[in-house]
Structures are given as structure tokens and as C-alpha cells.
Amino acid sequence: MQRKNEARRLDILRAAARAFRRLGLSATGMREIAEEADLSPGNLYYYFTGKDEILLYCQERTVDRLLAEAARASGARGTYADRLRTLMSTHVHCMLDDLEGTTAHLEVEGLPERMRRGVIAKRDAYEHAVRDLVAAGMKRGEFAKGDASLVTRAMLGAVNWTARWYRHGGPQSVAEVADALADYLVRGLLRTTAAK
Amino acid sequence: MQRKNEARRLDILRAAARAFRRLGLSATGMREIAEEADLSPGNLYYYFTGKDEILLYCQERTVDRLLAEAARASGARGTYADRLRTLMSTHVHCMLDDLEGTTAHLEVEGLPERMRRGVIAKRDAYEHAVRDLVAAGMKRGEFAKGDASLVTRAMLGAVNWTARWYRHGGPQSVAEVADALADYLVRGLLRTTAAK
DNA sequence: CTAATATTTGAACGATGGTTCAAGTTTTGA
DNA sequence: TCAAAACTTGAACCATCGTTCAAATATTAG
Numbered sequence: 001m002q003r004k005n006e007a008r009r010l011d012i013l014r015a016a017a018r019a020f021r022r023l024g025l026s027a028t029g030m031r032e033i034a035e036e037a038d039l040s041p042g043n044l045y046y047y048f049t050g051k052d053e054i055l056l057y058c059q060e061r062t063v064d065r066l067l068a069e070a071a072r073a074s075g076a077r078g079t080y081a082d083r084l085r086t087l088m089s090t091h092v093h094c095m096l097d098d099l100e101g102t103t104a105h106l107e108v109e110g111l112p113e114r115m116r117r118g119v120i121a122k123r124d125a126y127e128h129a130v131r132d133l134v135a136a137g138m139k140r141g142e143f144a145k146g147d148a149s150l151v152t153r154a155m156l157g158a159v160n161w162t163a164r165w166y167r168h169g170g171p172q173s174v175a176e177v178a179d180a181l182a183d184y185l186v187r188g189l190l191r192t193t194a195a196k
Numbered sequence: 197m198q199r200k201n202e203a204r205r206l207d208i209l210r211a212a213a214r215a216f217r218r219l220g221l222s223a224t225g226m227r228e229i230a231e232e233a234d235l236s237p238g239n240l241y242y243y244f245t246g247k248d249e250i251l252l253y254c255q256e257r258t259v260d261r262l263l264a265e266a267a268r269a270s271g272a273r274g275t276y277a278d279r280l281r282t283l284m285s286t287h288v289h290c291m292l293d294d295l296e297g298t299t300a301h302l303e304v305e306g307l308p309e310r311m312r313r314g315v316i317a318k319r320d321a322y323e324h325a326v327r328d329l330v331a332a333g334m335k336r337g338e339f340a341k342g343d344a345s346l347v348t349r350a351m352l353g354a355v356n357w358t359a360r361w362y363r364h365g366g367p368q369s370v371a372e373v374a375d376a377l378a379d380y381l382v383r384g385l386l387r388t389t390a391a392k
Numbered sequence: 393c394t395a396a397t398a399t400t401t402g403a404a405c406g407a408t409g410g411t412t413c414a415a416g417t418t419t420t421g422a
Numbered sequence: 423t424c425a426a427a428a429c430t431t432g433a434a435c436c437a438t439c440g441t442t443c444a445a446a447t448a449t450t451a452g
Binding site for chain 4: 201235236237238239242
Binding site: 416 | 437
């Protein structure tokens with residue numbers, strides 16, 4: 001059955017994502033992915049053409065999710081501050097959540113040039129969407145004027161970095177981190193008059 | 197002569213750092229380091245016990261530099277905002293400067309457990325120093341109250357991330373990026389009253 | 393039940409990358 | 423000047439990792 005095959009592929013991708021998250025990209029080989037997915041190494045090649053394809057699908061899954069969230073934020077109502085806050089918070093969730101969390105899109109170097117292109121294009125589109133929110137907020141006067149591109153990269157760096165230090169089971173939940181972080185990042189954008 | 201040997205080791209380390217920066221950690225092997233340093237692969241083992249040691253020294257050089265800067269910031273005069281700004285700006289310079297810039301400390305996973313410990317300890321000490329500045333500024337009322345630890349990680353994420361996107365020869369200089377970034381990051385800390 | 397098809401395996405292949413080493417070359421010190 | 427020490431090399435060794443493949447097993451269709 002086609003359905004069965006498709007489902008199995010997804011299972012394997014999820015297992016691979018788990019392995020990548022647990023062991024790191026460079027330390028995760030076909031053998032580790034196979035073990036995490038409960039099948040033999042050779043069997044992986046029945047479902048995928050190779051490691052590159054597995055990694056590619058993992059990265060696209062993640063970046064597609066981010067892109068969808070960015071599109072939602074772009075079309076949403078409310079202040080730019082609110083929309084940016086929820087987008088950044090969601091970004092953190094996308095990476096850290098137990099079930100589907102992935103940091104795959106951060107390690108594009110693991111892909112051969114040819115496959116990289118698509119992921120990078122989507123990643124750029126996401127960054128572009130965030131920057132547009134920042135720039136629009138500046139133009140509208142909601143945010144202080146500044147280098148929207150640079151600030152966007154700063155924000156993305158901060159949220160992506162959570163993958164490096166956040167540990168599940170620690171004192172603070174993903175939601176707490178996500179909200180507090182988004183709050184700080186947007187606070188640096190707001191037009192303000194310094195307190196005495 | 198001992199002096200000569202010592203100098204050669206430093207030359208090799210600098211060459212290795214260049215190679216790491218140019219090719220990325222995973223794509224840089226002993227053969228690449230050897231070529232960049234103008235000697236044969238086997239000869240590297242006369243100066244170092246192996247790749248791990250080279251990487252270890254590279255990372256320690258970087259993190260030692262950061263630690264020294266943090267110590268200076270801790271002991272300096274001026275507002276916490278000013279001191280944090282210059283520290284973050286210097287951090288960016290440490291990573292991106294043409295001559296000695298290194299992103300080695302970002303890839304600790306490349307080291308075996310045993311060697312990792314020391315680097316991680318120093319990296320934590322650096323983070324601790326930054327957090328102390330943030331916390332002190334909060335306590336003094338210069339900064340808004342908040343989760344000093346989280347904010348510190350956000351700042352470090354943003355500055356470390358520059359290594360991923362900054363390209364030499366682009367429109368903006370390292371100094372411009374460093375200053376603008378530091379400015380944004382500290383602005384998010386300041387006690388402010390929202391503008392109407 | 394049986395043949396065709398889909399799935400799975402375990403061993404082996406080839407390339408890559410860290411490392412070793414015996415043999416050379418250069419430098420040093422008396 | 424000459425022997426000992428310091429340095430350098432290139433080839434080969436070995437482990438790892440992505441990958442292939444022929445054979446075995448499970449599933450499906452008639």
C-alpha cells in the first residue's frame with residue numbers, strides 16, 4: 001500500500017530528527033538513524049536515496065513550518081510588536097518542542113551545494129518576512145528607526161541559539177523561555193523615552 | 197631552540213584557525229590544515245598530538261580572549277549599559293576580525309568529552325561574567341528587572357550568530373555591525389517609559 | 393495455496409580522514 | 423668538520439561512514 005509506505009517514511013524522518021537533536025548532526029550516521037527508527041542501516045535506502053535526502057527533508061519540514069508561521073504573522077491583525085512577539089515565540093517552540101522540535105535548519109552546511117539552494121531560499125524568505133515586519137513597524141513609528149536587517153538577524157540569532165542551551169526538564173518550560181525571550185527582543189525595538 | 201618551536205606552533209594554530217573559518221570545522225581535515233600552514237600532514241604530529249589538540253588550543257585562545265575582555269568590563273568604570281555595550285561589541289570583533297577572528301568556541305561538539313570540559317568551564321565563566329553585569333545593572337535600577345540569565349543568553353546568541361551571516365567585503369564593516377548590534381541588545385535592557 | 397511483489401537484512405565495498413613511521417634532510421653544538 | 427639532535431616527508435595503516443547488493447523473509451493478489 002502507498003499509504004503505508006508514506007507513513008513509514010514520516011516515521012523514519014521523525015526518528016532521524018530525534019537522532020539529530022540528541023546526538024548532533026555530525027555524530028549522527030546512518031547506523032544511528034537506523035537504530036532510532038528500529039530498522040537495519042541498509043533498509044534506509046529502500047525509503048530514501050541516502051543521508052542527504054533524509055537531512056534535506058528534515059530541514060524542509062522545519063523551515064516550511066517557520067514560513068507558514070511567518071505568513072500568518074504577516075497577515076494577522078494587531079500591532080507589529082504583538083505580531084513579532086508571537087512569531088518569535090512560535091519560532092522558539094518550533095525548535096524546542098518535545099514532539100516535533102528540530103534544529104535541522106541551522107546546519108545547512110551538512111547538505112551538498114545543490115540541495116542547499118532550496119532550503120536556503122526558504123530560510124531567506126523567512127528572514128525576509130521577519131524583516132518586513134520590523135521595517136513596517138519602524139516606518140509606522142511603532143519601533144525606533146534603525147537597521148531592520150541587522151536587528152532581524154540579531155533576533156533570529158537569539159531565538160536560534162536557544163537550541164544550544166535549553167535543556168528539557170530544567171527549571172523553565174519552553175513556553176516561559178519563548179515568551180520571555182520574545183518580550184526582550186521586541187522591547188529593544190520599541191520607541192521609548194529613557195526613564196530618569 | 198625552544199623559542200623557534202613555540203613560534204611555529206602559533207603559526208600553525210593561526211593557519212588552522214584560518215582554515216576552520218574558511219572551510220568550516222567539519223570540512224577542515226589535517227590535510228587542509230597542513231596545506232594552509234605550508235607543511236606536510238605528518239609533520240603536524242611533530243608539533244601537536246593530533247587534531248583534537250589543535251582544535252582545543254584554537255578554542256582556548258578564543259575563549260581566553262573573551263574572558264579577558266569580560267574581566268576588563270567587570271572592572272571598568274561607567275554605567276553598566278556602557279560597559280555591556282563595549283563588551284558585546286568587542287565580542288563581535290573577536291569573532292569577525294580579519295586577522296585573528298575565530299568562531300572556534302562555538303563548535304565544542306568537535307572535541308572529545310575529556311577536552312571539552314575545560315573550554316566549557318571557561319565559556320560558562322564568560323557567560324557568568326556577562327550575566328553579572330546584566331544582573332548588577334538590574335539591581336542598580338539601570339536596567340528593567342527580568343531574567344538576567346535568559347537575557348544574557350539572548351545577547352550571546354545574537355552576537356555569536358554574526359559568524360553565520362556576516363561576510364567580509366560586504367556593505368557594512370565589522371565595527372558598524374558590532375556597534376549597532378550592541379546598541380540594540382542593550383536598548384532592550386534599559387528601564388524605559390513607552391513613548392506615546 | 394502459490395506465485396509475484398514488497399520489504400528487510402547483514403555483510404561487504406570504497407572513499408575519506410586521522411594517524412603512524414621509517415627514512416630522509418636540515419640545523420645545531422663542539 | 424662532523425656527529426647528534428631537530429625537523430620534515432610521503433606513503434601506508436586503520437577506523438569510520440555512506441552505500442550497495444544478493445539473499446532471505448514477509449506481504450499481497452489471484
